[in-house]
Amino acid sequence: MxxxxxxxxxxxxxxxxxxxxxxxxxxxxxxxxxxxxxxxxxxxxxxxxxxxxxxxxxxxxxxxxxxxxxxxxxxxxxxxxxxxxxxxxxxxxxxxxxxxxxxxxxxxxxxxxxxxxxxxxxxxxxxxxxxxxxxxxxxxxxxxxxxxxxxxxxxxxxxxxxxxxxxxxxxxxxxxxxxxxQAARDVSSRRFATFTRDEFAEQDQRRVARVERGHLTLEGSVLGTGWRQDSTDDSSGNSVKGNWSLVWNHLTNETTVELAAYRHEPMVWLLGTKITSVQQFQDVFNPLQGRMTERNSLALVLDAYEAL
Incomplete structure (x- = not known):
């Protein structure tokens, strides 16, 4: 011991x-x-x-x-x-x-x-x-x-x-x-009318800028072509289904967002006709352009329009 x-x-x-x-x-x-x-x-x-x-x-x-x-x-x-x-x-x-x-x-x-x-x-x-x-x-x-x-x-x-x-x-x-x-942002179409691009163009020819080789381009001033939506982005924020563009048509006073989809039918959401000049269009949406790369930034556009 x-x-x-x-x-x-x-x-x-x-x-x-x-x-x-x-x-x-x-x-x-x-x-x-x-x-x-x-x-x-x-x-x-x-x-x-x-x-x-x-x-x-x-x-x-x-x-x-x-x-x-x-x-x-x-x-x-x-x-x-x-x-x-x-x-x-x-x-x-x-x-x-x-x-x-x-x-x-x-x-x-x-x-x-x-x-x-x-x-x-x-x-x-x-x-x-x-x-x-x-x-x-x-x-x-x-x-x-x-x-x-x-x-x-x-x-x-x-x-x-x-x-x-x-x-x-x-x-x-x-x-x-x-x-x-950002993930919780509402990027649904909400109450806005939705169309395919062809359907939208057929209803009013003033919405058509040109048609070349079967490709239809909508009329309007574009403010940003990279607005984001989770359903069209991958987990890294890369656009895999298409790019969302913000457009205002001076002929119809229509503000739209358009999804130029890859291998899918392009879509158009008609936000309305509240904006009546290009200056107003820029005043409303220019401040948001710096946030376009944020997750679900498309919701910022929809919110700003609804607030008019």
């Missing part, structure tokens, strides 16, 4: 393995002094991590500025100590100038440890320590700034991507609502 101690060791090993696996999979695992919470989702963890880094950058930038000032002061103090040392050294040399050889040798030996020289050495050590601290601050600022730039860029991209995805989802919902609305 597994002892309590062995179970604890196993649990500990599993926890370590889990932490190592998470660290391998995550974009950021931290820098000395600053670590994201590995147990939180990345977008939450890195947002807090960014705040840590911003605070750290502020602290270490202030430390660096202070260190620069300390180096400047320590340099001035060191330079003063060097001058005092040089002056004392020169004084000692001048003082021994007239002494005998033995006295000069003894004095030179004492020059190794006189107080001004010891003070200068101490100031040099202090300046070196301050230089080292300034370099440490500078390196920390550089390290934190580089990490912060990458974390901020990652968060910006993540939130931008999330916002874009959200906008795309919203747009898809809007598009679907529009498609459903």
């Amino acid at each position: 597994t002892t309590q101690s062995e179970r604890e060791q196993i649990d500990q090993a599993r926890a370590v393995a889990r932490a190592e696996t998470i660290a391998e999979l995550r974009r950021f695992t931290g820098i000395p002094g600053y670590t994201p919470e590995l147990g939180d989702p990345e977008h939450v963890s890195y947002a807090d991590y960014e705040l840590q880094l911003e605070h750290g950058l502020s602290v270490w930038s202030a430390n660096f500025d202070s260190a620069v000032e300390s180096v400047t002061r320590a340099t001035a103090i060191r330079d003063g100590a060097r001058k005092r040392m040089d002056d004392e050294q020169q004084r000692r040399i001048d003082e021994r100038a007239g002494a005998n050889r033995i006295s000069r040798l003894v004095g030179a030996a004492k020059d190794v440890t006189f107080p001004e020289k010891r003070d200068h050495a101490q100031r040099e050590r202090e300046l070196e320590e301050k230089w080292e601290y300034q370099h440490r601050c500078e390196n920390r600022v550089r390290e934190i700034r580089a990490e912060l730039a990458e974390v901020s860029a990652w968060l910006e991209l993540m939130f931008t991507t999330a916002a874009t995805a959200q906008a795309a989802r919203q747009q898809r919902r809007v598009d679907e609502e529009v498609r459903q609305e």
Whole structure:
């Protein structure tokens, strides 16, 4: 049987393995002094991590500025100590100038440890320590700034991507609502009279523009030849049974929609004679032309006419 101690060791090993696996999979695992919470989702963890880094950058930038000032002061103090040392050294040399050889040798030996020289050495050590601290601050600022730039860029991209995805989802919902609305449009002949093209032409010769090689063309000004109806389109919106055209005949004041069918008898729907000029015809239907490619756009024409 597994002892309590062995179970604890196993649990500990599993926890370590889990932490190592998470660290391998995550974009950021931290820098000395600053670590994201590995147990939180990345977008939450890195947002807090960014705040840590911003605070750290502020602290270490202030430390660096202070260190620069300390180096400047320590340099001035060191330079003063060097001058005092040089002056004392020169004084000692001048003082021994007239002494005998033995006295000069003894004095030179004492020059190794006189107080001004010891003070200068101490100031040099202090300046070196301050230089080292300034370099440490500078390196920390550089390290934190580089990490912060990458974390901020990652968060910006993540939130931008999330916002874009959200906008795309919203747009898809809007598009679907529009498609459903367009699919529900009434593109039936409603109360309008319907004819084959030949029947329509036979009733009034003013409706005929010309007949060439057995092909009959109706009289009138055409405003759009691609009005759509589900029953004549395929699922992609391509016209597979024919094209719907909108026509106004100045001789009869008749507004019609005509299906020039493929391999089928052409059809004509007579909307009526409410429109009495080409200008009125254009005023009513020109605003709809930009929507002609919409699903079941033929309903827009029928609605506009019925609204007159």
